[in-house]
Every structure is written in C-alpha cells, then in structure tokens.
Amino acid sequence: MNAIHPEVDYRELDSIIVEQYRADRENLIMMLQAIQNRYNYLPRPALAYLSEKLAMPFSKIFGVGTFYSTFSLEPRGRNIVSICLGTACHVRGGERIKERIEAVIENTAADAQQGLRFSVEPVRCIGCCSLGPVVKINEDIHSRITADEVETILEKYE
Numbered sequence: 001m002n003a004i005h006p007e008v009d010y011r012e013l014d015s016i017i018v019e020q021y022r023a024d025r026e027n028l029i030m031m032l033q034a035i036q037n038r039y040n041y042l043p044r045p046a047l048a049y050l051s052e053k054l055a056m057p058f059s060k061i062f063g064v065g066t067f068y069s070t071f072s073l074e075p076r077g078r079n080i081v082s083i084c085l086g087t088a089c090h091v092r093g094g095e096r097i098k099e100r101i102e103a104v105i106e107n108t109a110a111d112a113q114q115g116l117r118f119s120v121e122p123v124r125c126i127g128c129c130s131l132g133p134v135v136k137i138n139e140d141i142h143s144r145i146t147a148d149e150v151e152t153i154l155e156k157y158e
C-alpha cells in the first residue's frame with residue numbers, strides 16, 4: 001500500500017479503477033481521463049496507486065500520461081486559458097492579449113484565497129483564424145477580443 005497522500009482520495013480512486021473500469025488495463029486511458037477529470041491533472045500518488053492496482057509498471061503509466069497532450073502531470077488551475085499565438089492571431093495582436101491576460105492573472109494569483117484559478121496554455125491554432133485574436137477559456141471561445149476586454153472576460157471565471 002502506498003503512503004497516504006492528502007491530495008488523493010483512495011476510495012474515490014477505487015471507485016474509478018475498480019468499480020467503473022474493473023481494474024482492466026485495456027481501460028487505462030479512460031481511467032487516466034477520469035482521474036484527470038477529478039483532479040484537473042494526474043497526481044503522481046494517483047498514478048502510483050493505479051500502477052499497483054493494475055499490476056503495471058509506474059513508468060508505463062507515467063509514459064502514457066506524458067504521451068498524450070490532453071493529460072497534465074502538473075497541477076492546473078480551475079480554468080484553462082488557451083491563448084492562440086498562431087500566425088493569424090499573432091498579426092491581429094495575440095501577443096498583446098497574452099501579456100494582458102498574464103498581467104491580470106498575476107494580480108489574481110496574489111490572492112492566495114483564490115487558489116489556483118487559471119492556467120495559461122499558449123496554443124498554435126484553435127481553428128477559427130478569421131475571428132482572431134482568439135482565446136479559449138475551458139470550452140468557451142472568445143473571438144476578436146481586445147486587451148481592454150480581458151479583465152471583464154476573466155472575471156466571469158471563478
């Protein structure tokens with residue numbers, strides 16, 4: 001049995017690994033997805049527990065976690081801000097939007113009460129180039145945004 005880590009709930013992990021996916025290695029990706037949905041990233045103690053439950057080497061599970069870009073091995077904020085820095089958005093001022101977003105987020109990060117509220121992930125293209133500059137927050141697309149609108153937009157995401 002692994003050492004107890006306060007950040008993971010082993011009963012909850014059992015309900016994902018054993019009850020939901022019958023501890024079947026074939027379901028590894030879906031189990032990782034469910035763990036990430038719960039924690040917003042893949043905590044290492046959860047991967048170690050998964051490795052034990054599936055009798056699979058930790059390195060193999062870790063390797064799957066690093067291979068797919070949808071998985072994160074680092075803690076992420078409650079809201080994922082994907083700033084498009086592709087060519088079309090770049091020429092329409094994407095870099096300025098990025099700087100503004102980072103400045104606003106830095107201010108909110110100073111308030112420890114808020115916890116990890118945002119994670120910024122620059123992306124190369126979101127697929128709606130004619131609407132640039134584009135920023136995706138979680139599943140919402142914000143198009144043709146200006147630096148002045150950034151603060152108001154971010155305020156909507158707790």
Ligand code: FES
Pocket residue numbers: 084085086087088089090124125126127128129130132134
């Ligand atoms: S370059 Fe930004 S959406 Fe395509």
